[in-house]
Each structure stands twice: as C-alpha cells, then as structure tokens.
Amino acid sequence: MDITDEILIDLYKRMVRVRLFEEEAGRLAESARLPGFLHLYVGEEAVAAGVCAALKNEDQITSTHRGHGHLLAKGGDFNRMMAELMGKATGYCNGKGGSMHICDLDLAMLGANGIVGAGVPIAVGAAFANRLTGNGLISVSFFGDGATNIGAFHEAANMAAALSLPMLFICENNEYAEYSPRHRTMAITDVIERAAAYGFPGAIVDGMDCVAVFEAASLAIEKIRSGEGPMMLECKTYRFYDHVGVKGTASNYRTDEEVEEMKKRDPLLVHEARLIESGVMSADSLQAIKDEIQKEVDKSVEFAEESPFPEVEEMLLDVYSKREPS
Amino acid sequence: MSPDNIFEGANESGGTEEKDGERKLGYGAAVVETMAQIMREDESVFIAGEDVGAHGGVFGYYRGLQPEFGEDRVVDTPIAEQAIIGLGIGAAVQGLRPVVDLMFMDFICVAMDQIVNQAAKLKYMFGGGAKLPLTITTAGGGGLSAAAQHSQSLEAMLCHVPGLKVVMPSDAYEVKGLLTACIREDNPTVFIINKRKLGDACHVPEELFEIPLGKGHIVREGSDATVVAIGRMVEEATKAAETLSDEGIDCELINPRTVQPLDIDLIVESVSKTGHLVIVHEAVRFGGIGAEIAAQIQEKAFDYLDAPIERVAAPFSPVPFSPVLEKKYIPDAERISAGIKNLF
Amino acid sequence: MTTVGLIANPLAGKDVRRFVSAASLNSDRSKIEILKRCVLGAIDAGAEKILLANDFRNLTIRAVEGLNLDGKIEEILFHPEGRRTDTTEAAKIFKEEGVKSVISLGGDGTQRDLVLGWRDVPLLPISTGTNNVFPFMVDPTVAGTAAGLIASNHLSIEEVSHQAKVIHVELPNGSKDLALVDVVLVDERLTGSRAVIKSDSVKQVLAAIANPACIGLASIAGRSNPVYFDDELAVSVICDPSATESVYAPIMPGSVSEVGIVDIKEVQLGESIELNGPGALAFDGERDFVMGENESAKATVLRNGPKVINPIFAIQTAAANKVFLRKRNS
Ligand SMILES: Cc1ncc(C[n+]2csc(CCOP(=O)(O)OP(=O)(O)O)c2C)c(N)n1
C-alpha cells in the first residue's frame, strides 16, 4: 500500500472530477436548467475518492441520495451523468431516474438511492453473492450519519456481521441529516460504536483528507478480502452546500461561521497543498488538470442539452424484464 | 421550479390574504394554521417527525409550531419511519392525540408494519379495548421531477387495510376541515397532502371547523356525466368540466374528500342521474381507487349506466423522472376531457 | 483549594489500528463511566474541587450529570475544537489554576498532548487508547482516590510520583516537539491516517521507555534492549527489513511482526541523537511530521517530564499511613 505519485495524482483527479461536475450541476440547478432535487456532494470528495481508489473496478458500491460523487469517483461518465440530470434519453437511466437514481452497473455502481438507508442491505446482498460465487470481490455501502438511525441499516449491519460477509461500511458523517444536527438525533457521536454493537471493527478517519481515507480504506479492504468479515470506516466530513441545491434555506440550522471554518479544510485544498509541497506536482500542472476536466464538464453540458428527451412510448419500457430466449 | 422552491413552496403561499372581503389561505399554510389552533385548544395533541420542529418541515408546513409549542410538543425525530409511527401508536394508546409526519408518502413503505399490522389492527385485535386517535400526515403525488421514490400516490394500498381511514384534501379549505376531523377522530387516519398544491390559496374560515370523514362533496352539478376526481385531480377535472361545458357536455364533479371510508352513496345518486361515470386519480390505474368505485357502481347502479365506466389514471409504471415523461404520466385536464368524451 | 483536574480525549482508541490489529474500540460511554468513577473516588478522598476540561464530546460534563456534588464541580473556560490542541490548551489552564493532580484519559498520544501544555504536570494517566505504555490500566475509582489523596494533601506528590523522561525533538523547520515514549522514523512520505501500521517501514526507534512487555513501536526497542521508566537511559534502534538480525515485536495490539535490526545503541540522558530524513516522524505512535531528503531532526532525552502518580503505589502508601481509617461521629 505504498502511496506512489500515481496514486496521489489519481486521488486528486477523482476529487476534481466530482467537484467540477457538481459545481456545474449546482449552477445549472440555480438557473432552473435541471429538474428535480439535487443533493450536492461538494466538500465530501475525499471520501468517495479515497475509497473508490482503493477498490477494484469490479467491487460493488451502493450509494445514497447524495450519489454523484460515488459514481464519478468510481469512473462515471460525465456525459451520461449530465444527460440523466436533465432527464434526457442518453442519460445513465434513460432519463427515468434522475439525480437520485444514477447508476452504472458496468462500473459495479448499484445505484444512488432516494430512500435513506436502503442501499445498505443491497450491499449485503452483493457481498453475499460475491462470497457464494467466490469471485474475490467485496461490496461497499456508502451511507450518511443520519441513515444509521433507520432500521434498514441496523438489520443490514447485523446480517453482514452474522454471515461474516465481505463488506465495507463507509459512513459519511457530515454531522447533519437534512437540517437536523447529529447530536439531536443520536446519543452517540461516533457511528463506529454501532459497528462495535454488531460485533465488527470500526475506525474513524479524517474524511477531509483523501490520503487518510485511501490508506484506511485500503487497510480495511485487504482484511475484508482475506475473509475477516465486515468493517466500518467512519469518515468525518462536511457538506459545503445545502441539503438540497446550493444556497442556504430559511432555518439557520448551521452557522455561516461553521461552514467557513470547514471550508478551510476543503479536501481539494488540503491535497493540492500536499502535492505542491512534496514536489509531486506544480501549481501549474494542477491547474492544467482542472482545465482539462472542466472542458469535459462543459462538453457534457453541451452533450446533455443536445440530447433528445425520451420518447413517450418509452415510459412503459423496463417495468419488467423479458425472459430471454434460451 | 428549482428544488429550493419546492421545499419553500408552502412558505411562499404561507400568508393569509384578504381579497374581495374573503380571507384566502394557502394549502400549506392551512396545515400550520390548523395544527396551531388545535394544539392551542387540546394539550394532548403533539406532532413528531423528521425536521418538523426547528426547520418547520421540509415543505415548510409546520413552520412556526415549535417556537409556539416548544420542543416537547413539536418533536424532531431521527430518520426512523417505523419508530415514528410506533411513537404515535404508543402515545395514542396512552390517551394522547399524536400527529406523526412521514414527509414523503413513499416513506410509508418503510413503516408499513407499524401502519398496517399495528395501527390499523390494534383496536380490533384487542377486542375493542384500545383507542387510536392517531393522524399520519404525509406528502404524496408527483409533478416535481422527484422521480420514482418521491412521487407516488399509494392511497389504494392503505384503503385496502381495514382499520385505517384515508383522507385526501384537494384544497386549503379541505385541509383545514379534514385535518381537524382527522385529529379529533378516534381512529388512525392517513392525511395525504399533495405537494403540488402547497402554493394554492382559497377561502378558508378563520375558526376551526370539521369536514366529516366519509362524506363526499359535489364540486359542480351537471346532468350528462359524473366525474369522480381525487385529491389534486379535482382541480384538473374542474378545468376539464369547464372546457366540456362549452362543448355541450354538462359534467357533475364529485370530490370524495376521503377515500376510506368512501361516500359511495353520493356517487350512486349522481350516476343514477347522469348515466355516465369517469373516475380520475393520480395513482396507477391497476388496482387504484377507481377500480373499487367502478366495482361498487356496477353492483349498486348497473341499471343506470349508459356506457362502460371510464378511468383516467397513471399508466402501470413507476413515476418517471424526465419532465417530458412525467407530464404524460400524470393525468391532466386534457386527458380527463378525452376520457369523458369517450363515454359518448 | 485542593483541586483535581480531569480530562479525556474523545478520539483515543478509535483509529485505523482497529482494522489491522485486535485493538478494541473505546466508546464514549465507557469513557464517561470511567470519568464518573474517577470523580467519585477523588471526592471521597477529600478533593474539594474537580476542575473539568471540557472536550468536544462533553465527556467530562456528561460524566458528572446527575451526581449531586454541590459546588464541587467546576468547568474551565475553554472552547474545545475537536483537535489535539484542545488537550494542550486545557493543560495550560490546569497549570494556571494550580491544580494539584490531573487525571487524563487516553493513550500515549493523549498524554503527550497534555505534557506539551504542562511539562511537569502531576499526572495520573488512565489508559483508554490503543498504545498504552504510559497510562495505567487501573480501576478508575482507585485512580480517582489516589489523585484525590494527593490533591487533599493526604499524600505528598513527591512521595508517590516519579518524574518521567521526555524526548525533546528539534524539527528541521526549527520548531520543537516532544514525546514521552518513543520517536520513530518511518519510511513514509505522508502522515496519512497517522498510525504506523507497516512494521517494515520502521527505520529508527528512539525510546525513552522500552518495556519488553509493552505494545507499540517501543516494543521493538523493548525486546531488543529494555530500558525502564526509572532507568537513566534511552535506547536507539536502527531497523531495516533486510538486516540479518531481527526481533519479534507487537507493534499493535495482537499483531506481532518481525522487524530487522541493524544496530542497537544505548543513549545517555542529555545526549543528542539525529534522525535523518527522508521519512515521517511518529511521536508516541502517530505520524506527525514529514522530513525530506536532506532534512534531519535532533532528539535529546531529559528527565524533566510529568510527575507520574502510580495509583496502586499511592493507595498502598496511603493505607500504610492509615489514611483511610476515620473516626466515626457517634
Ligand atoms: C426513508 C427516508 N426517510 C427520509 C428521507 C428524507 N431524507 C432525504 S436525505 C435525508 C437526510 C439523510 O441524512 P444522512 O444520512 O446523514 O445523509 P446526508 O444527507 O447528510 O448526506 C432525509 C431525512 C428519505 N429520503 N428516506
């Protein structure tokens, strides 16, 4: 698990892909060019980047309502993603799912999810299949701090532990569930205490530092792959924008000072400083990476805007699978 | 509508306004006003749900309650739909009058055991011993590109369960009258708020009043066809009826207001006059409320029917995200008109 | 005023070493229970005041909730930010307030943070961390009693404490740092998740306490050439995976690794030792500073650290002095 220059740069690119895509999506939503709800991941990039970089491509992940980051960090395609956000036929879900349901089965991304906590049991199922077929893969479920208050999470955690499944639980603890601060909805501060309750190990890591996340996830993944059962990594992180959309809502559930304070720990800035300091990359080459990715983002907007909407006849397609002729 | 506006919808329509000497109130604002008035008069009423307190509900229709009634009676809960309903059931059995909120109607699925196996059945299973004055509020309906897990109309599932009452206000006036009736009712009720109606205002009396559960309302009298429309579809059906009246078809529009119990007598009476029936709802057509109404009408008013019963409803698919698809998915005035014309 | 200071590190015992070793999780609740027992023990032993250093989890404050200790509890004015520096800041305030003894919950890293704020603090460290060379595993009621007896002058600190050694480190950037147990140079270019996990990344261990029975990086030195708390010595071990000699050492709980040993050298107090880059320096088990190719740090071990109270010895001394026998009012 030596952290090479390649890994450091790879982590950076993954984060920048998420950040720039989402900033663009946020702008589009602000100007009413995106339909529906948009839950932005900005601020939490180090988690998705650090974890996905530590995975094999075929390892499955399940995601949340805040799912763009997970798919993009796993290698998701800007065009299909942006087209989906606009409800176009060329989108990841042919325009039927939208932001909350993006998925890419080829990348083993088993879907964002509109139901809080619902992805966790699904990852248990993927882990079960991995073990039954002996394919050597693991599954990962990303979920928020708030999601660990719902029954689905608890049933899944217990089952994963009882069956000793190859599954990594990633808690993205951003201290809020919608507008409720964590301390108002649970009597513990560290979600890993819930892993301990079900009998598997959990550890806390700085979720604003992609290297710390990568390192911790790699350690856990190695153990899980070797058959030690599930583990939980709790990433202490923060979302920079509002629960939905970009700008703040009426109730002052968190202060501007708090947000500003956390923005000082922006995972991109933290990593950029490290890359420059350690001589891995110059400021110019970092900018070049950003420019390159921004171009791709711009292209994805063009692609999405030029793409057709789905035909009305497609509405009733894919409600059921057809039995394939044998 | 941008996502922020969706969540702020109720607030934008929040105020009351005086127009032509009539007091007008928004649909969302009617929820807050009713809750506040009831909570003032009855100390046993409290509300619990995700973000209903400090934030005032994600749709804003509980805003202002916590400042007035405090954290003990306006309770922010963890994300725990099963436990939220259970909290209501346990407190109701203890003699309180809980209102518990499930935010999006889709989330009732997470709490189905507590609703279906517990709330609905306790009284019966206990031999009549328990009383359950429980109100479940939740926002249903589509039209906001909220996709398949945030747009459903699941009332038929609930109506199928003996022990529950299911209420679907179509405007602010009904919000006030029906919510009051639900909270004062001694049985579990599910009060379905339509999230696209939040901003619409109409005349609403200042003082509390009740609209009896199980009593429908004739929105518009007519002689040619009976149109039964549920929830927000009342608005669309009204438009359709107006268009058709210009074309010489005189529709009688019925709003059942509650779908369980259902005021079938009112519909029978109307059908026996018009000889034609169209049923409109946002939920999928298969197994929807329309199927039940149609079945009962053929049982009770078969001889009066001059044509097969027509249903205008959503097709059999999950609610699509793309606005172009969703627009075709949810019935509107145009499709309702077409449905009515099919009868002739 | 006879005051006992109380502090706990909420993050101790929760890092990634729980994945790669058999380290257990120390929950907030268990820490609160330990704190509560400390308070009760200290009050019973005659402490007039317990000064709480708040932490960002409110552990100390939650520990005294519901205890009816009329006026004996006080909080220091201080805003914890959830960082290591919280402990250091609190230590400074304890010192200013003239606290007679400090009970501190955490592992070696936590005690180090405390000593950064008050170098010769009268300290009763209780183990709730991962590596616990320094703190004691002891029943908290007993620990509280010991700290309380000292605060209330039933025992003198000189009688029951031993002053610890400190490894003083001058970093290449001119700043100063310290460690209580060990400073370790590892072949890493980043601080990452902080913990040192790979045994073959260890290049050099400088240990002030090298107990062969301990867990952590210091066990490499401890099993090569033991140096105990009271020895006027330290030890430096140069490691290399390709060395011909090796030692088996439990660098994490339940995880014993083979470490190649090139050189073992006893270090006198006051003598300076160089730790040459490139690599990351870990202080008491946590990577904290990265050195480049041509950079080096200078370390010197001195006996000028905290006055560490051994709770068992303190209680035994008190019993021998008949401190626990009281007259009954009849
Ligand atoms: C079952 C269910 N209940 C409630 C919601 C509404 N909701 C959407 S996101 C959210 C908060 C989730 O908090 P957390 O898990 O911490 O994730 P975060 O938004 O902070 O990333 C809630 C309550 C939902 N989508 N599903």
Ligand SMILES: [Mg+2]
């Ligand atoms: Mg959260």
